[in-house]
Amino acid sequence: MTRPLYFDNNATTFPAPEAVEAALPLLGEFYGNPSSQHAFGQKVRHELELAREQVAGLLNARPAEIAFNSGATEGNNTAIYAALQARPDRKHIITVKTEHSSVLEVVRSLAGRGYRVTELNVDRAGHLDLDELKNEISGDTALVSTMWANNETGVIHPVGAIGDMAKQFGALLHVDAAQAAGKLRIDLKHELAIDLLTVSAHKFHGLKGCGALFVRDGTPLEPFIRGGHHEGGKRAGTENTVGIVAMGAAAKVAQLKLDANIDHMRKMRDRLERGLMSQCEDLAQNGDPVSRLPNTTNLGFRFVDGEALLMMMDAHNICATAGSACRSGGMEPSHVLMAMNVPLAFIHGSVRFCVSRYTTEEEVDALVSKVSMIVKRLREMSPFPAAAQRGPAQPDLEAHKAYFARA
Numbered sequence: 327m328t329r330p331l332y333f334d335n336n337a338t339t340f341p342a343p344e345a346v347e348a349a350l351p352l353l354g355e356f357y358g359n360p361s362s363q364h365a366f367g368q369k370v371r372h373e374l375e376l377a378r379e380q381v382a383g384l385l386n387a388r389p390a391e392i393a394f395n396s397g398a399t400e401g402n403n404t405a406i407y408a409a410l411q412a413r414p415d416r417k418h419i420i421t422v423k424t425e426h427s428s429v430l431e432v433v434r435s436l437a438g439r440g441y442r443v444t445e446l447n448v449d450r451a452g453h454l455d456l457d458e459l460k461n462e463i464s465g466d467t468a469l470v471s472t473m474w475a476n477n478e479t480g481v482i483h484p485v486g487a488i489g490d491m492a493k494q495f496g497a498l499l500h501v502d503a504a505q506a507a508g509k510l511r512i513d514l515k516h517e518l519a520i521d522l523l524t525v526s527a528h529k530f531h532g533l534k535g536c537g538a539l540f541v542r543d544g545t546p547l548e549p550f551i552r553g554g555h556h557e558g559g560k561r562a563g564t565e566n567t568v569g570i571v572a573m574g575a576a577a578k579v580a581q582l583k584l585d586a587n588i589d590h591m592r593k594m595r596d597r598l599e600r601g602l603m604s605q606c607e608d609l610a611q612n613g614d615p616v617s618r619l620p621n622t623t624n625l626g627f628r629f630v631d632g633e634a635l636l637m638m639m640d641a642h643n644i645c646a647t648a649g650s651a652c653r654s655g656g657m658e659p660s661h662v663l664m665a666m667n668v669p670l671a672f673i674h675g676s677v678r679f680c681v682s683r684y685t686t687e688e689e690v691d692a693l694v695s696k697v698s699m700i701v702k703r704l705r706e707m708s709p710f711p712a713a714a715q716r717g718p719a720q721p722d723l724e725a726h727k728a729y730f731a732r733a
Contacts, residue, residue: 331693333598334645335680336477336505336622341572342531348575349533352568360565361556370567377574381538384507384530384577385523387514388543393560394570397537398504399428401524402471404539404550404561405500406432409469409522410441412498412546416468420444422454422483423665426502429471430661442466448665451614452481459491467497474506474523478662478678479613480622482510489519498522498545504529504537508580509588509619514540521545527573530580531682536569587683592620594681594690599623601694606701610672612663621681624663626672630704635677638700644693647678 332340358367360374375389382389395401406429410419419433423445430445437443444462446454454472463470470492475482489499500522506512508530514520523540527533539560541547547560554562580587603609608628627635632648639646648660663673681690 328643330643330645331689331696332645333679333681333685333693334647335682335685336480336529336678337647337680338528338534339531339682340684341528341533342576342579344579345532345572345576349568349572352571360567373571374565374567377570377577380574380578380581381525384581385503385512385514385525385540386516387540390558391514391540391543393539393541393557394565394573395537395539395557395561396535396566397528398426398502398524398526400550401526401537401539402426402428402500402502403432404547405522405524406436406469406471407550408541408547409471409498409500410436411548413468413496416466416497418442418444418464418467420446420459420462420467420470420497422446422448422472424448424452424476424478424481424662425471425473426477426504429473429502433471450666450668452476452479452612452662452666453614453617454483454488456484456487456491459488463491463495463497465495467492467495469498469500471500472502474501474503474512475510475619475622476613476662477505478660479624479666480505480619481613482506482617482619486517486519489517493519500524505619505622508577508584509591509621511584514542522547527569527576530576532573532576533569536566536573538573583683588620590683591681591685594685594687595621595623595679597687598679598681598690598693599625601690602697605694605698607705612666612668612672612676622678623680624676624678626663626668627675627677627701628671630675630701632675632677634704635675635700638704639677639697642696642700644696646680648676 356370358370360367360371378389378392382392417440419441421429421433433443446458448454472483472488474485485501492499498521499519501520503523504526507525521542526537549560551562556562610626612624612626636648659673663676
């Protein structure tokens with residue numbers, strides 16, 4: 327199969343060669359159980375603990391604060407239930423309307439079991455309102471759970487300010503950093519307000535099925551999965567040593583080249599945006615254009631059906647994700663874009679493009695050429711003929727940034 331134009335890196339990433347190379351010996355020669363006391367098992371234990379140090383290095387945390395698991399979904403579930411068990415006398419949870427389903431579905435299920443749940447609003451730029459948080463938080467709040475950066479728009483939340491507010495009321499702060507790790511600098515030795523933080527290996531060029539939960543020293547944690555002494559008692563079950571060792575190697579590479587990777591991703595993202603905005607009329611970027619991940623852009627194509635756009639991109643071997651999900655045979659608008667009050671005319675034509683450190687200029691230019699051609703073709707078929715008759719508009723990126731700076 328011809329290599330696709332891959333722009334879906336917030337869904338998963340290309341496994342780094344260093345990660346694959348590190349994992350290979352554990353698929354064959356070194357297959358021992360890291361909990362076994364013999365030397366053969368302890369060789370694997372050594373590699374596992376090295377990986378723990380490497381993941382801790384990426385987050386600037388202590389290795390003892392890292393517990394490996396199956397990924398961010400398990401981590402988010404564990405963090406939420408652990409926080410509530412640690413504050414049994416408190417019955418209030420605060421989150422944000424734009425969170426991942428692995429947070430929203432959990433807290434919404436708790437709303438029917440004696441807990442009061444507050445979902446904070448976001449503005450047109452995707453930012454939560456700190457004043458609303460200040461008004462909602464109280465001595466009854468057990469947990470505040472928020473993303474560091476949104477998976478659809480890349481918009482970054484002020485986790486430091488959120489955590490400081492949580493600490494004033496004795497609430498725990500959980501941060502879903504699945505999209506932030508490897509794309510932003512994370513320093514948990516100084517972001518002291520964060521009690522629990524989740525990451526997933528395959529979001530920064532590790533392997534799928536492996537992640538980690540940061541548990542700050544002193545934060546109480548009842549294991550979500552019981553039945554063993556693994557991971558310092560934080561998560562039972564024989565460790566996924568292949569995934570963990572690969573995750574450690576991926577974390578090491580991400581840490582060593584973080585600034586260069588961030589700069590490269592930002593250049594590729596901006597090149598993509600400029601190219602499409604110069605070729606496509608009625609195109610809007612969804613979310614804050616400045617305070618966001620360096621690799622992510624969410625673009626709304628007005629007068630274009632998102633499902634048709636994705637199908638035609640797939641036919642041209644382009645991998646990207648819609649701003650709306652196809653469920654039950656119909657297009658369900660993105661809950662993130664709906665919470666941001668993006669007009670429906672743009673929501674239904676929204677696509678998330680996500681670059682990586684491996685993305686090249688040639689790939690970006692090929693994407694721009696193909697997508698602009700597809701959009702033109704779809705607009706020629708559109709029931710809105712005026713859209714097809716107008717030529718491409720030159721983007722006014724500075725005006726766009728100024729608009730969101732005022733929002």
